[in-house]
Structure formats: C-alpha cells, structure tokens
C-alpha cells in the first residue's frame with residue numbers, strides 16, 4: 397500500500413505527518429514508527445505525527461517519538477499541523493484537547509493547563525516539584541511540570557556549558573520518572589527571555605521542543621524569574637509563551653512544510 401506523507405518542522409524539530417482523517421491507514425506500530433524515523437534507512441524525523449478522526453474534537457493528533465514510543469503531546473508538531481490544517485481547530489491529543497490555528501509565518505496553539513503535583517508529572521514519590529532536592533552532576537534543584545507530557549527543568553548560568561548529550565539520557569531514564577522525562581536546561585538571558593536546550597524523551601537532542609519551551613517558561617514564572625509572557629530561544633529559533641490568567645498556556649512560533657512524498661507501507665510495517 398502506497399502511503400503519502402508530509403515532511404514538516406517547527407524550528408528544526410522535524411516530523412513525518414500521516415493524514416488518516418479521510419482515508420484510513422494500517423494500524424501504526426512502534427516498530428513502524430521507529431523504522432520510518434530512522435535517518436538512514438527510513439524517511440527520518442524526531443517524531444511521527446498521525447492524524448485520525450475524533451469522536452469529540454475536530455480530529456485527533458497522535459505522536460510517536462523516534463524510538464517508537466507513543467506520547468501525549470508535541471508543541472512543535474501542533475504548530476505544523478495547524479499550518480497543514482489551515483484553520484482554527486480544537487483537536488484531541490493524549491495530553492488533552494488543544495486549540496491550534498495558523499498565524500503569521502507559523503501558528504498559535506493554546507496548550508492547555510500545566511500540572512505541578514508530583515503524581516501528575518509523574519514522579520515515583522512525593523516531592524516539591526517547584527524546587528526538587530535532587531541532582532545529577534552539576535544539574536540540581538530542578539522544577540518539574542506536566543504540560544501534556546512530563547518535563548524536568550534545570551536553571552543554569554549558561555546552557556552552553558552543560559553536557560546535555562551525556563546527562564540527558566541518564567536523567568530521562570532515572571527511576572524518579574516512572575514514565576521517563578524530557579530534560580530541559582534553561583538560562584535567563586534577559587528580561588522575560590530564556591535560552592533553552594532540550595534532551596527529549598524518546599528522541600534525544602532536538603533543535604527545538606515546544607512543550608519544553610512551555611514547561612520551562614512556566615517554571616521560570618513560578619520562580620518569579622520572568623513575567624507572564626516569555627521569549628524562549630532554542631537552538632532552532634524563538635518561541636513566545638504566554639501563561640494566561642486562566643492558567644492556560646499559549647505558544648506562538650514558526651512552522652514549515654519541507655516536502656511531500658510517499659512510501660510503501662509494507663517496507664516499514
């Protein structure tokens with residue numbers, strides 16, 4: 397079976413998008429997602445995004461990391477899907493409903509409400525998630541936030557001095573995080589301006605992480621480091637995160653279609 401795809405990215409965090417909203421596709425498996433994500437023997441991506449019909453919202457967005465794990469949320473993919481869909485829509489995700497719409501040069505996504513209690517991250521045991529009494533090498537006293545998916549955030553003087561390629565996988569798979577975790581290293585580089593690097597659960601170092609930008613911005617706001625609208629500079633570029641008075645987060649930033657193609661399903665299933 398020949399399957400069409402759209403290759404997209406948000407600040408260089410890249411996706412294979414499969415659209416099964418009208419014509420159904422064979423059931424996606426972790427193994428198929430992993431094979432398609434392989435940058436040498438497959439199409440290559442950080443995440444595979446599958447659009448399906450929904451009983452409750454305009455449609456459903458499912459997300460598979462490059463390692464094949466299916467996860468709850470992906471901020472950059474939400475902006476790419478907004479561009480593809482072409483109009484404002486409230487959609488179903490594993491992390492809860494979000495509302496996305498195309499905006500000048502990209503998209504705007506209402507990302508839902510962050511959760512801070514330790515069981516919602518989740519953590520393996522009770523802990524103050526605003527300032528956790530834990531550390532790995534020079535990274536210590538992080539915050540933890542669930543923004544549909546789990547994030548731990550370390551605030552440091554200079555993100556460039558942190559060997560995130562070495563520390564990221566250790567923290568991602570630490571027993572403190574029963575569902576794994578996305579590892580964020582952020583520094584305050586100006587008023588309401590963070591610099592951020594992310595080791596993503598199931599994907600490793602990426603050029604940008606939309607949910608990581610949301611989680612890190614909210615964690616900084618909780619610590620009184622910034623106001624309620626923050627620019628987050630990632631290796632791939634900038635996102636603007638607003639934490640509204642009603643507790644919902646809004647992320648605005650670029651999204652891009654790179655190319656379209658098709659593949660033989662049986663070669664990857």
Ligand SMILES: N[C@H](CCC[C@H](N)C(=O)O)C(=O)O
Pocket residue numbers: 409442443459461467468469470471472473545546578596597598599602604605606607608
């Ligand atoms: N690695 C994430 C999913 C992708 C998130 C990221 N690409 C974004 O833009 O939010 C996780 O396992 O929760």
